[in-house]
Amino acid sequence: MLRIQQYVKAQSLEEAYTLLTKNRNNQILGGMCWLKMEDRLIPCAIDLGDLGLDKxxxxxxxxxxxxxxxxxxxxxxxxxxxxxxxxxxxxxxxxxxxxxxxxxxxxxxxxxxxxxxxxxxxxxxxxxxxxxxxxxxxxxxxxxxxxxxxxxxxxxxxxKNKERKAFACVRKSATDLSLLNISASTYEKGYVICVGARPYKAVRFEIEKLAVEEVCQVVSEQVELDDNMRASKEYRRKLVGALCRRVLEQLEGKVCK
Ligand SMILES: Cc1cc2nc3c(=O)[nH]c(=O)nc-3n(C[C@H](O)[C@H](O)[C@H](O)COP(=O)(O)OP(=O)(O)OC[C@H]3O[C@@H](n4cnc5c(N)ncnc54)[C@H](O)[C@@H]3O)c2cc1C
Incomplete structure (x- = not known):
């Protein structure tokens, strides 16, 4: 269960930062969706809600x-x-x-x-x-x-650059966590491809312009993947190839979303 000893609605970022750095267990509050699931004691919870940072x-x-x-x-x-x-x-x-x-x-x-x-x-x-x-x-x-x-x-x-962008992910059911997700954008030399839910945090590749199949192959070979309860490493490797092709085809305007 989450326990909070002191709650402060900070009136300036300086106040929030001073409180945050006073004790290593003090925490900034975002929407608290993740924090509230944790079993820990927060000596001072710092709310940024009055600072106009929601725009x-x-x-x-x-x-x-x-x-x-x-x-x-x-x-x-x-x-x-x-x-x-x-x-x-x-x-x-x-x-x-x-x-x-x-x-x-x-x-x-x-x-x-x-x-x-x-x-x-x-x-x-x-x-x-x-x-x-x-x-x-x-x-x-x-x-x-x-x-x-x-x-x-x-x-x-x-x-605001002028590059095109695309995103794709696979979930076993609508609101579950992604088994794998991929985003992509174009840049002057080629493509930026980012792969997340590997299950590790997202990594970013910059790949010079090659044919779609070649880009998919490079990303599939280079990305580090692993098993977890949602998917095996081998399955994720297949998904990388398929999702990579999907986002690249969106970038090239070959498929509609
Ligand atoms: C049940 C559930 C399912 C979810 N499924 C997905 C999903 O499918 N895909 C997905 O992308 N995400 C998912 N999320 C994560 C969600 O999108 C948020 O990323 C997550 O809740 C953290 O955001 P928050 O505002 O609630 O942060 P909090 O829970 O308030 O804080 C999380 C951490 O960030 C720190 N923090 C918050 N704001 C700041 C700040 N401004 N500066 C410094 N530190 C800060 C806090 O101190 C804390 O350590 C899920 C979350 C939950 C609870």
Whole structure:
């Protein structure tokens, strides 16, 4: 059971950061969907709800997404989804149900870097940065590799390039975790392909332009996969080939979503 000794609704990021770094067990609260399932004692739970971090702002070059933005807001944001070929909507729409998606946040999802995360896989193929209160602006591709640190994600900045994007995943049943997920985008030299739920956290490949079959083969050979209760390593290897072909064909406009 989760136990919280003190709850603070922070009035500034500085206050939140000071509280966070006071005790290694203090925690920032996102939507609490994951935290509430844990069996632990939190000396001080820090709520960012008063800090206006639940908005998506659009400028000519970027979308600036507050860390407290819910998955449901991401799913239903028309201009963000139109720009990203709807991969954000596609990556979150099967996560449990609307009630959970109305709570779970982008900050909590990216901070956690869950192996099964569809959200992480989708954002990883975009040109985007994580803004940490103390650590500054870090490309998501680098943040994914970093150890967990005592810091606060304040925003995610998505750069509006003109590349095409696609996302696909396989679930055994509608709201279960993905057995495997893949996102892809084009870039000037070729393709970015990200594979998650391997079952480890998503990895990103940049592959120079080759024929679709060759790209699928390279990714299938290079990606590290494993068994877990949802799927075997061998089955995942077959899924990598099939999903990789599916997202590449979407990028090339050969299939409709
Ligand atoms: C039953 C269930 C099923 C799920 N299924 C899926 C799925 O199929 N696909 C998928 O992609 N995801 C899935 N998720 C995960 C979900 O999408 C969220 O990623 C998860 O709940 C964490 O988000 P949260 O806002 O609830 O974070 P919380 O639970 O509040 O926090 C999680 C961690 O992140 C830290 N944190 C939160 N916000 C910040 C911040 N701004 N800065 C620094 N640290 C922060 C917290 O301190 C905590 O350590 C599932 C979750 C649940 C509970």
């Amino acid at each position: 998506i702002e659009e400028s000519e070059d970027v979308f600036t997404i507050g860390a407290m933005t819910t998955l449901r807001t991401l799913e239903t944001h028309a201009s963000l989804n139109a720009w990203c070929d709807h991969i954000i909507r596609d990556s979150v729409k099967d996560i449990v149900g609307v009630q959970l998606r109305n709570l779970a946040t982008l900050g909590g999802s990216l901070y956690s870097r869950f192996g099964f995360s569809d959200v992480l896989t989708a954002f990883l193929c975009l040109d985007c940065d994580v803004v940490l209160y103390h650590g500054g602006v870090i490309p998501l591709a680098k943040f994914v590799q970093m150890p967990y640190m005592r810091d606060i994600i304040t925003h995610v900045i998505v750069h």
